[in-house]
Amino acid sequence: MQQVKVAVVGAGVVGLSTAVLVAETLPQCSVCVLADRFTPDTTSDVAAGILSPGRFPDIPIEQQKRWFKRTFDHFLAIADSSEAAEAGVLLSSGWQIFQEVPSEEKPYWSDCVLSFRTMTNTELKRFPQYKFGYAYTTIKCECLTYLPWLQKRLKKAGGILTRERVTDLTELGLRYNVVVNCSGLGAQALVRDEDVHPIRGQVLMVHAPWLKHFVRVAGGQTYIYPGTHAVTLGGTRQVNDWRLEADAGEREAILERCQHLEPSLGAASHLAEKVGLRPGRRNLRLEREYVRVQGRQVPVVHNYGHGSWGITLSWGTALDALDLVQQCLNERPPPARL
Numbered sequence: 051m052q053q054v055k056v057a058v059v060g061a062g063v064v065g066l067s068t069a070v071l072v073a074e075t076l077p078q079c080s081v082c083v084l085a086d087r088f089t090p091d092t093t094s095d096v097a098a099g100i101l102s103p104g105r106f107p108d109i110p111i112e113q114q115k116r117w118f119k120r121t122f123d124h125f126l127a128i129a130d131s132s133e134a135a136e137a138g139v140l141l142s143s144g145w146q147i148f149q150e151v152p153s154e155e156k157p158y159w160s161d162c163v164l165s166f167r168t169m170t171n172t173e174l175k176r177f178p179q180y181k182f183g184y185a186y187t188t189i190k191c192e193c194l195t196y197l198p199w200l201q202k203r204l205k206k207a208g209g210i211l212t213r214e215r216v217t218d219l220t221e222l223g224l225r226y227n228v229v230v231n232c233s234g235l236g237a238q239a240l241v242r243d244e245d246v247h248p249i250r251g252q253v254l255m256v257h258a259p260w261l262k263h264f265v266r267v268a269g270g271q272t273y274i275y276p277g278t279h280a281v282t283l284g285g286t287r288q289v290n291d292w293r294l295e296a297d298a299g300e301r302e303a304i305l306e307r308c309q310h311l312e313p314s315l316g317a318a319s320h321l322a323e324k325v326g327l328r329p330g331r332r333n334l335r336l337e338r339e340y341v342r343v344q345g346r347q348v349p350v351v352h353n354y355g356h357g358s359w360g361i362t363l364s365w366g367t368a369l370d371a372l373d374l375v376q377q378c379l380n381e382r383p384p385p386a387r388l
């Protein structure tokens with residue numbers, strides 16, 4: 051059988067999830083991941099890695115819930131397996147706290163996570179300035195471990211990884227039959243998408259092994275996420291800020307806010323500091339189009355713009371991208387327009 055050559059641009063959590071699904075599901079495809087940065091140097095490697103959904107304003111909530119549910123179930127199966135440590139996936143229980151009762155007393159994703167309930171008064175007493183909270187168990191996915199695990203899984207399915215900066219999707223269309231664009235923030239330049247913008251985030255890794263529960267303030271302004279080797283403290287969300295260096299003032303502010311919630315952090319030692327640029331977009335882009343390459347119509351599937359929720363939605367959106375690749379293979383391309 052003639053191989054269908056598929057190029058996936060991007061080796062963050064979105065690109066690798068999509069590449070693994072295509073390589074494992076479609077035996078007629080040979081998959082090549084092209085990226086200028088691989089783990090440990092992608093934005094995904096900076097992420098705290100907690101599965102905690104938000105909301106894109108113009109995408110039906112049922113669709114966002116389906117993306118989250120499918121991602122959660124994927125990670126839960128890994129967390130429950132003997133692969134969990136090797137994949138860097140663990141269950142994480144804790145509290146999301148609010149100063150005012152939120153409009154959604156029960157968020158749309160409450161039946162996707164485990165053991166969701168509102169916090170008791172006894173639990174709330176730990177956080178005197180907060181009136182209300184959710185208690186639940188979610189997943190923490192540590193990308194510094196998970197991305198190498200996905201790369202191994204991709205290679206096992208016959209996929210390959212190549213370091214290359216792509217400047218033109220049309221040029222890729224000369225070498226591949228299908229192109230999948232998972233370039234995250236890189237899509238701004240690659241496909242001239244002006245809706246894509248950086249949302250800068252700075253986090254601090256500390257050694258505080260006595261902490262076992264996560265604490266997240268409302269929409270993620272402040273968070274404490276215990277993990278396998280370190281506790282991640284955050285966060286910041288600076289729109290259109292391209293600075294990749296850590297800011298000392300922000301470090302102090304993060305520490306102060308976190309210590310206010312969890313005074314024992316005063317005894318924690320500092321391990322590392324990381325900055326990443328989230329691929330912000332009003333709504334993530336998951337769709338296909340055809341680009342004209344020397345008289346041929348080459349299908350391009352876009353899967354980027356996940357903002358603060360790239361890990362949270364990674365597998366669910368990759369499953370939809372896989373469907374789009376399948377559709378491209380099953381249909382005749384539209385006639386090339388001159």
Ligand SMILES: Cc1cc2nc3c(=O)[nH]c(=O)nc-3n(C[C@H](O)[C@H](O)[C@H](O)COP(=O)(O)OP(=O)(O)OC[C@H]3O[C@@H](n4cnc5c(N)ncnc54)[C@H](O)[C@@H]3O)c2cc1C
Binds near residue numbers: 084101357358359
């Ligand atoms: C501080 C911080 C904390 C976060 N915490 C969480 C969290 O707890 N939970 C969560 O779900 N999300 C979190 N996020 C968001 C998450 O990191 C992103 O949504 C996610 O990493 C996006 O994944 P991606 O694969 O689209 O992009 P990236 O990881 O940025 O990968 C993009 C890939 O495309 C490649 N690329 C781009 N342009 C080109 C080009 N022209 N040619 C070749 N290659 C190209 C890059 O080299 C890279 O390999 C956090 C982000 C930050 C900064």
Ligand SMILES: O=C([O-])CC(=O)C(=O)O
Binds near residue numbers: 266270273284359
């Ligand atoms: O909001 C959170 O809990 C973590 C996160 O996704 C981010 O910082 O982007």
